[in-house]
Amino acid sequence: MDAKFQTNQNVKIKSEKEFSLRKLLNIIGLFIFGGLALTIITNSPHSTNEIKEFLLFIVGSAFIYYVLVNLYFIGKSWRKVVYSSLLIIVGISIFMIFYLSTHSVPH
Structure with missing residues (x-):
């Protein structure tokens, strides 16, 4: 009689609740940074330099936000x-x- 050995496999199971919270936070970020981008249309800055600085702020903030949200769920x-x-x-x-x-x- 031969013994059949099975290796123990570590399987990580992500709950549906965790996935939906991650999705919700990503969607909230989309609304936040999309709304910030729309303020250029509603309150137009005085110069193109101000527009560049504001867009750089939005892109930098969005990058930090999405990196932190997605790192949290790793x-x-x-x-x-x-x-x-x-x-x-x-x-x-x-x-x-x-x-x-x-x-x-x-000033």
């Missing part, structure tokens, strides 16, 4: 990366609030 170790990067963004934002309030920019 796995538990990546969630720590997302949380730490969000903490860094919050810290930089708070620093910029105090820095810009004390060092005003002349």
Whole structure:
């Protein structure tokens, strides 16, 4: 009698709830950044340089948003990366609030 051995396979099962939350966050991002892009039409900037800067801001923000959302759903170790990067963004934002309030920019 020969023994038949089967190897244990690690299979990750993604729940439907996790997939739908990821899809929802991606759709919300589409509305957020699409709405920001539409503000160029409703409130036209004064120069083409302002349009370029605003579009660069939208593209950069969208890139960071989608990278963080999709990294969050890769796995538990990546969630720590997302949380730490969000903490860094919050810290930089708070620093910029105090820095810009004390060092005003002349117009």
